[in-house]
Amino acid sequence: MIYREAGDYKLTYGADAQTFPIKGDRWAYWLALAFAAAVVPLFLTDYLAFALLVPFLIYVIAALGLNLLLGYCGQLSLGTGGFMAVGAYAAFKLMTAFPGLNIVFVIILAGLVTAAVGVLFGLPSLRIKGFYLAVATLAAQFFLVWLFTRAPWFFNYSPTGMITAPTRTLFGVPITGPSASGVSVYLFCLGFVVVLAWLARNLTRGSLGRSWMAIRDMDIAAEIIGVNPLRAKLSAFAISSFYVGIAGALLFTVALGAAEASEAFGIDKSFLVLFMVIIGGLGSILGAFIGAAFLIIGPVLLKLLLVNNLGWPTDLAAHVEVMIIGTLILVFLIAEPHGLTALWRTLKEKLRLWPFPY
């Protein structure tokens, strides 16, 4: 009775085309946003922020990026970890080369650098697709990580090969470096997530997103109706890499503080983000959030349950976790190929008809 579109009159074309056509959804959206921005910081501890919420927000950005590429444009990339490394190292070079540059611009510029690299490695997608493309992006993954561990210029000739984020402030509050507090870092990441998710949602509703979906569904037909595949695919790679680069830059600057390419941005990160997109739902903005929540918060809960409550050894718990993730991937691909979002959508449909299901 509470979740209805009846009585919710659309008087303008703008109101008709809005993202959340149902009033309940709009309310839920603003409430969630207010809760995340105003209530969560009140009881946020540093542990909760750095172990759970900040990684979650950062992986949401990465999953959004991969979802634009895979879910909307249909191009499989296994190079996400490598592109995150590009973002991280670009941010590091920018921070050390221009100490006066504002951290927000550092991160956006790092995203732009990653976009350029992404376009470069997206070029093969013009001739190949499917898992052939996956192999091509694997080349990006391994080459980029190798480059960042071997070429000393990228880590400023530091003897350990690590990159460390210097302290930067925003409005006088430290965001990066050891003195940054959990709350400020959380709000900083939340800002990026909100803006980028809004951007992604509106991109996919516009002509660019439609051209991506046309390419995904059938590239030849898309070309015939006038979609330029070169433009569609390369823009998908560029924007996806922009997101992934920002995620990498944030992961390095605010979440980790120090990173080493092969360890922090290995192939396992590529798979992690891919799994988020699959479990959350291909071609859905909400799916990126659900998938990231599932794969970041799920393992922490599982570890709490198995190690702390049942007293299992840590390594055994880690292996069980890998098994569970693998099983979930299979279950989702078989039973619900559209991911957790589809379950959510079904639930909403049921709710709209309740209590008269016919």
Add this chain to the structure above:
Amino acid sequence: MPIEVFFAIEVAINGLMAGVMYALVALGFVLIFKASGIFNFAQGVMALFAALTLVGLQTGQIPFAHLINAIFGTRMHHFGWDLPTIVAIIGTMAVMVLLAFLVERLVLKHLVNQEPIILFMATIGLAYLLEGLGDVMWGAEVKQLDVGLPQGASVWIGDTTYALFGYDFFIDKLALWAAGIAAVLVIGLTLFSQYTRQGRALRAVADDHQAALSVGISLRAIWVLTWSIAGFVALVAGIMWGASSGVQFSLSLIALKALPVLILGGFTSIPGAIVGGLIIGVGEKLFDFFFQPIVGGATENWFAYMLALVFLLFRPQGLFGEKIIERV
């Protein structure tokens, strides 16, 4: 001849041997791809799983011992016997056949007619599942695998080449065995697919699923058969890698190396898998040998993929593959 030339030749020969290993993994990929059009990402993990199972059976480990201990608070780890190698190999093969059956029954059956990319992602999930299962069953520590294959430098080759060229070539005996076994495997598989009833059915399915169905070939039985053979190839690859560098997680990473091998050789060609493996093996070793002074080491990590990338741009069907790739 100067010593560097000999050195380069030695590097190339050792690269050939590494290439045989890559080819063994790639072979499993090709078999499954031909029969079912599935790109089996889990092939490398299957090799790891097979090797883990072999070691576990051989040394009489209790499966899931860690899990059982953690749940019931017991302290068991071994049955206290050592199985003969041949029995352990047969037991492992039985496990791999069971695995093939389960994969067909629980996964593939439900994913018929899905897009290839969905199937590919399903095998990535399968890879994770098997990796976790192997660790939970047998423990994750690095294990020694000894099936009685000779190891160490071949003295005979060293002596002969020293007498002929004045340079003592270092070639691992195990590598020679690996090459021999790979050759036997390829010949055996070729004979099987050419001259047996099952082999012909296999090729029929590879050619055309629907036509094969219409002449009464059971697709599902063939899939179980293919995955079993792929499991067998994975076992052989697992034994070889395990004997040379211990059974450990990095084994599953060679699966990734097999992808460029396939792109070079073509996804549908068994000789292509072998030749592709050899080219990658020699190529990456020689590239590292010549360019190490300029760009620094560890180029093996990416050389294969970059070579594959170049191939994708200029000859996407590989050296021997059919032109099935869709050009955009």
